[in-house]
Amino acid sequence: MDILRAEHIRKNFGSQHVLTDLNFSVSKHSIFGLIGKNGSGKTTTMKMILGLIKPTSGSIYVCGEKVAYGDTPTNRHIGYLPDVPEFYGYMTAREYLKLCGEITGVRRSEIHKRTDELLCLVGLNGVNRKIHSYSRGMKQRLGIAQALLNEPELLICDEVTSALDPVGRKEILDLLSAAGKRATVIFSTHILSDVERICDQIGVLNNGQLELQGPLNEIKQDYRQEALQIETLTPDQAPVLAAHLKALPFISKAEVSGRTVNVQLNHYEENSLDIIRLLASESIPILKYERLEPTLENVFMDVIR
Numbered sequence: 237m238d239i240l241r242a243e244h245i246r247k248n249f250g251s252q253h254v255l256t257d258l259n260f261s262v263s264k265h266s267i268f269g270l271i272g273k274n275g276s277g278k279t280t281t282m283k284m285i286l287g288l289i290k291p292t293s294g295s296i297y298v299c300g301e302k303v304a305y306g307d308t309p310t311n312r313h314i315g316y317l318p319d320v321p322e323f324y325g326y327m328t329a330r331e332y333l334k335l336c337g338e339i340t341g342v343r344r345s346e347i348h349k350r351t352d353e354l355l356c357l358v359g360l361n362g363v364n365r366k367i368h369s370y371s372r373g374m375k376q377r378l379g380i381a382q383a384l385l386n387e388p389e390l391l392i393c394d395e396v397t398s399a400l401d402p403v404g405r406k407e408i409l410d411l412l413s414a415a416g417k418r419a420t421v422i423f424s425t426h427i428l429s430d431v432e433r434i435c436d437q438i439g440v441l442n443n444g445q446l447e448l449q450g451p452l453n454e455i456k457q458d459y460r461q462e463a464l465q466i467e468t469l470t471p472d473q474a475p476v477l478a479a480h481l482k483a484l485p486f487i488s489k490a491e492v493s494g495r496t497v498n499v500q501l502n503h504y505e506e507n508s509l510d511i512i513r514l515l516a517s518e519s520i521p522i523l524k525y526e527r528l529e530p531t532l533e534n535v536f537m538d539v540i541r
């Protein structure tokens with residue numbers, strides 16, 4: 237079942253058309269990566285799902301209920317971590333979560349238990365310092381705990397990893413993976429390797445629409461760039477090999493970089509033997525021969541080109 241559906245969303249800010257016809261759905265229990273360049277409309281999309289921004293036209297449904305602009309009842313299904321979360325720095329994490337629990341109507345008998353559980357989940361149990369002394373990564377982890385306090389079905393995180401160092405990013409990604417076991421997660425970013433690590437579904441926002449969406453592994457296969465990397469024994473052999481490769485009709489590109497030749501070709505499976513035969517007949521010794529896996533980077537560059 238779809239937990240989220242956006243239908244024909246348009247959003248203009250004055251004369252600027254940020255979203256022109258946004259359509260997408262997110263199925264339950266997925267981790268959905270919303271990818272787009274700076275200014276492509278990721279934050280705007282997330283704020284519309286939360287009823288914080290009014291679409292110029294179109295409708296959004298959360299758990300089958302239509303989102304209303306303003307204090308929308310659909311937010312009871314949602315936990316939200318904004319791109320720049322604000323906390324009360326003079327509190328400890330435990331005090332802050334308790335306050336958030338009280339404000340959002342978590343039952344008193346539940347608050348203590350849930351606070352303990354979430355502090356453990358995000359690795360902040362036993363940290364008794366005030367929040368103002370936390371690192372960025374710790375603040376993001378507290379933000380995730382706060383967003384999960386209401387046991388939401390949908391967790392929306394806006395660029396949670398973008399400002400973090402690799403260690404902090406890994407911690408947050410592991411945490412989002414764990415959160416994905418209890419909630420559907422929508423996660424916006426422009427760091428494609430983060431998406432590849434945890435998302436199973438992606439949507440690429442470009443030109444005001446989701447230009448590409450679906451399961452990450454299928455999209456990578458569909459966009460499979462047939463690419464090879466061949467490393468010759470010595471640098472002088474690489475240009476010779478490249479020249480021979482370029483003469484083959486199924487090879488579209490053979491570029492030399494040091495002793496490596498980067499090759500692009502059509503129909504690898506049908507043609508691979510011809511390449512091996514060429515290497516043998518021209519007596520070109522090789523150190524490495526590798527068919528390259530498609531990366532999300534290739535897919536993304538292809539879509540936004």
Ligand SMILES: Nc1ncnc2c1ncn2[C@@H]1O[C@H](COP(=O)(O)OP(=O)(O)OP(=O)(O)O)[C@@H](O)[C@H]1O
Pocket residue numbers: 249254272273274275276277278279280281395426
């Ligand atoms: N309240 C607003 N008033 C006017 N323009 C706005 C407003 N909010 C966003 N915009 C514009 O809409 C476009 C999309 O902004 P948005 O913040 O949604 O992009 P984004 O994909 O989240 O970008 P980033 O990667 O930088 O976070 C930008 O050009 C931005 O300047």
Ligand SMILES: [Mg+2]
Pocket residue numbers: 278279280319394395
């Ligand atoms: Mg943004």
